[in-house]
Amino acid sequence: MESKRFHQNCSGKTSNDSVNRLKMVSRREILAKKKAIQELIKAAHIVMDHIAFFPPFRHYDRNGLSLYLESGHGDKLSITVKNYIQNLLKQNMEGHYGSEWLAEEKVKRREMVAPEARYIFVHEVASTNFNEKNAMLIEEKTSTTCLKNNGPLVGFVHYRFTVEEDIPVLYVYELQLEPRVQGKGLGKFLMQLIELIAHKNYMSAVMLTVQKENLFAMNFYINKMRYNISTTSPSKVNPMIGIESSYEILCKTFNEEAKTTLEDPG
Numbered sequence: 001m002e003s004k005r006f007h008q009n010c011s012g013k014t015s016n017d018s019v020n021r022l023k024m025v026s027r028r029e030i031l032a033k034k035k036a037i038q039e040l041i042k043a044a045h046i047v048m049d050h051i052a053f054f055p056p057f058r059h060y061d062r063n064g065l066s067l068y069l070e071s072g073h074g075d076k077l078s079i080t081v082k083n084y085i086q087n088l089l090k091q092n093m094e095g096h097y098g099s100e101w102l103a104e105e106k107v108k109r110r111e112m113v114a115p116e117a118r119y120i121f122v123h124e125v126a127s128t129n130f131n132e133k134n135a136m137l138i139e140e141k142t143s144t145t146c147l148k149n150n151g152p153l154v155g156f157v158h159y160r161f162t163v164e165e166d167i168p169v170l171y172v173y174e175l176q177l178e179p180r181v182q183g184k185g186l187g188k189f190l191m192q193l194i195e196l197i198a199h200k201n202y203m204s205a206v207m208l209t210v211q212k213e214n215l216f217a218m219n220f221y222i223n224k225m226r227y228n229i230s231t232t233s234p235s236k237v238n239p240m241i242g243i244e245s246s247y248e249i250l251c252k253t254f255n256e257e258a259k260t261t262l263e264d265p266g
Helices: 002-046 079-112 130-141 186-200 215-224 256-262
Strands: 059-062 065-073 118-124 153-164 167-177 205-211 247-253
Touching: 002 153, 002 167, 059 186, 065 186, 079 153, 079 167, 079 205, 118 186, 153 186, 167 186, 167 256, 186 205, 186 215, 205 215, 205 256, 215 247, 247 256
Parallel strands: 167 205
Antiparallel strands: 059 065, 065 118, 118 153, 153 167, 205 247
16 A cells, blocks of 8 residues: 555656646747747847838839838937928828827827837939939949938838737838828838838738728728738727727738737637
8 A cells, every 4th residue: 555655646746747847848938939039129120221121112103103212210300300290190190089189199209209119201202303313323222321302201101020919020100191192002012011021020910000980091901901900909809898999900910820819810
């Protein structure tokens, strides 16, 4: 009897040791994964000009528009650019937010100057003659800075590299265009560039938030760009609460782990 009890105790100890070892291995794997994700975010954040990797996307010459794209950083915005962003945001978004706008505007003003904020600024190309334009293009090939004689801004994208549900993602905070350049393919062009930037920096998805009242934007992202309502969106987390929420969170995933975690399984 003593011998039997001895073997039972030994068996139980061995089993507990195995469980503990598995827990330790699992914890190490989790920590290693988190560290790897943070390294990806850090590496993406260090890049000064993400557009430089995609030269064809530096210019947009279609549908009567002649535009130039340049990169920007939230903590390096001039007063003029800050004012432009604030004014365009108010012009485009105040109506969609309604009574929530005053509080939301304060949040957006803080977000836009954060060090982690990254920008794509869209300029009209300043009128110039053929020789001057060629000289500008040659200068551009040897420099990552923007052209000094760009025309006025007509829009911008504010994006960040971050983590959602333990998934590295590029999150689009804002895509704002002046009404006169909307409906000419520019929004799709910019989102295609955003997705390329996400891929280049090993992000597993692109995510964004859209006001339900903004039917044009909802149709653009869901039907034209093929984004899905994310499992992190209020309407998916809790449908009863989601009904009262003013926004949806959308995503486009690039691998199975992100798809399983961030996309609506239904």
